[in-house]
Amino acid sequence: MLKLLRKRFIDARMSIATPESRLNDPVAKRLGYRLRRASTAMMADLGAKMGEEVSLRPVEGTILILVGANPECIQSDLGRMLGIKRANMVPLIAGLMAKGLIEKSPVDGRSFALSLTKAGEAARARVDALMDAHEQQVATLLSTQDRAELFAALALITSHFGDDASGQ
Amino acid sequence: MLKLLRKRFIDARMSIATPESRLNDPVAKRLGYRLRRASTAMMADLGAKMGEEVSLRPVEGTILILVGANPECIQSDLGRMLGIKRANMVPLIAGLMAKGLIEKSPVDGRSFALSLTKAGEAARARVDALMDAHEQQVATLLSTQDRAELFAALALITSHFGDDASGQ
DNA sequence: TATTGTTATACTCTATAACTATA
DNA sequence: TATAGTTATAGAGTATAACAATA
Numbered sequence: 259m260l261k262l263l264r265k266r267f268i269d270a271r272m273s274i275a276t277p278e279s280r281l282n283d284p285v286a287k288r289l290g291y292r293l294r295r296a297s298t299a300m301m302a303d304l305g306a307k308m309g310e311e312v313s314l315r316p317v318e319g320t321i322l323i324l325v326g327a328n329p330e331c332i333q334s335d336l337g338r339m340l341g342i343k344r345a346n347m348v349p350l351i352a353g354l355m356a357k358g359l360i361e362k363s364p365v366d367g368r369s370f371a372l373s374l375t376k377a378g379e380a381a382r383a384r385v386d387a388l389m390d391a392h393e394q395q396v397a398t399l400l401s402t403q404d405r406a407e408l409f410a411a412l413a414l415i416t417s418h419f420g421d422d423a424s425g426q
Numbered sequence: 427m428l429k430l431l432r433k434r435f436i437d438a439r440m441s442i443a444t445p446e447s448r449l450n451d452p453v454a455k456r457l458g459y460r461l462r463r464a465s466t467a468m469m470a471d472l473g474a475k476m477g478e479e480v481s482l483r484p485v486e487g488t489i490l491i492l493v494g495a496n497p498e499c500i501q502s503d504l505g506r507m508l509g510i511k512r513a514n515m516v517p518l519i520a521g522l523m524a525k526g527l528i529e530k531s532p533v534d535g536r537s538f539a540l541s542l543t544k545a546g547e548a549a550r551a552r553v554d555a556l557m558d559a560h561e562q563q564v565a566t567l568l569s570t571q572d573r574a575e576l577f578a579a580l581a582l583i584t585s586h587f588g589d590d591a592s593g594q
Numbered sequence: 595t596a597t598t599g600t601t602a603t604a605c606t607c608t609a610t611a612a613c614t615a616t617a
Numbered sequence: 618t619a620t621a622g623t624t625a626t627a628g629a630g631t632a633t634a635a636c637a638a639t640a
Contacts, residue, residue: 281492281495281496281499281503281507282492282495282496283492283495283507284491284492284495285488285491285492288557288561289468289561289564289573289576289577290465290468290469290472290484290557290560290561291488292577292580292581292584293461293464293465293468293469293580294465294468294469295509295580295584295589296461296465296580296581296583296584296587297458297461297462297464297465297466298465298509298590299583299584299586299587299588299589299590300457300458300461300583300587301458301461301462302587302588302590303587303588304458315629316458317629317630320453320459323452323453324449324450324451324452324453327449327450327451327452328449328450331449332598332599333598333599334597334598334599335449339449339451341463341466342630342631343631343632343633344597344598344599344600345599345600345601345602345631345632345633345634346630346631346632347599348599348600348601366598366639366640367598367638367639367640368597368598368599368637368638368639368640369597369598369599369639370598370599389456389458392458393456393457393458395586395587396457396583396586399579399582399583399586400579400582404575404579405457407572407575407576407579408457408575408576408579409457409460411567411568411572411575411576412460412461412463412464413460413464414567414568415464415467415468415564415567416460416463416464416467418467418563418564418567419464419467419468419470419471419563420467420470420471421463421467483606485606485607500621500622501621501622502620502621502622510607510608511608511609511610512620512621512622512623513608513609513610513611513622513623513624513625514607514608514609515622516622516623516624534616534617534621535615535616535617535621536614536615536616536617536620536621536622537616537620537621537622538621538622595640596639596640597638597639597640598637598638598639598640599636599637599638599639600635600636600637600638601634601635601636602633602634602635602636603632603633603634604631604632604633605630605631605632606629606630606631606632607628607629607630607631608627608628608629608630609626609627609628609629610625610626610627610628611624611625611626612623612624612625613622613623613624613625614621614622614623614624615620615621615622615623616619616620616621616622617618617619617620617621
């Protein structure tokens with residue numbers, strides 16, 4: 259009886275290229291699910307390119323960009339901006355220091371001002387260019403208007419559900 | 427000199443409520459970044475509610491919904507639909523079995539048909555209701571038209587960058 | 595008292611390689 | 618040969634608790 263039901267699935271699968279495309283997909287209509295799939299797909303693509311071309315992960319490139327735009331900021335500020343907890347910033351910053359991309363200089367005995375090294379600035383520029391190219395792919399999919407509306411929708415969703423950039 | 431620059435940041439921070447809001451945020455204009463923040467914010471909210479009310483993670487609820495909609499499917503099918511690798515499906519399915527929510531019955535000696543138990547069907551219904559309520563929050567933020575356009579944009583992005591539902 | 599940086603730790607998610615048994 | 622399930626393992630991401638030094 260169970261075997262018979264299963265048999266129907268197997269028969270259905272025989273007739274098509276991708277087996278699972280004949281299965282019902284009720285979660286496909288869920289916004290949260292679609293958002294997550296889009297996000298992971300886009301991030302995986304960016305991560306692969308950054309890994310190949312600058313040997314950095316997206317979060318590391320993001321930190322370089324933020325430090326470049328905010329010289330002498332401290333890592334707690336970055337954590338709050340990015341929604342990353344203090345404790346988890348430690349190995350990130352240590353990794354970028356170990357690669358010689360950022361520098362720390364003490365400002366008040368308990369915190370350190372961050373700045374890009376020369377190599378860090380070069381890496382930041384390459385990351386920025388890679389991200390530009392990455393974004394550009396979306397420009398071929400969506401009009402300027404569509405893109406602006408997508409941005410607005412994402413901003414609404416993020417602020418409604420809490421972007422976690424506070425209370426770290 | 428460095429201390430002076432840093433001092434300016436400290437001064438700027440003094441005048442406002444949230445320190446980091448005065449920092450430049452050049453990644454805020456990146457679609458990939460916004461997509462990720464929106465996705466994690468929405469998923470964190472859903473995860474918290476599901477944890478409280480049904481003691482399940484979003485991925486577990488999603489599996490219950492898919493098994494409910496596709497009785498006698500096998501776990502490899504689910505993995506392909508969800509972009510989860512075979513190896514990583516094992517503990518997920520084992521966990522749901524351990525909770526008595528799904529059952530396996532052998533269909534051909536190397537694969538197992540999955541189905542919901544009575545408790546599994548009850549859990550699936552509660553998860554579905556929770557997800558409905560969760561989606562409903564977005565309806566207050568976006569018009570039906572906006573929501574449809576957001577869906578379309580996400581589908582374009584996901585398919586362009588690869589949804590990884592193949593080649594598992 | 596609150597904040598910064600840190601250590602230690604744990605859980606989830608993801609990825610690969612290798613194995614078995616079956617088709 | 619290809620597929621299904623499994624094991625083991627490793628790397629990320631994220632979370633909490635606790636601590637020392639400093640504001």
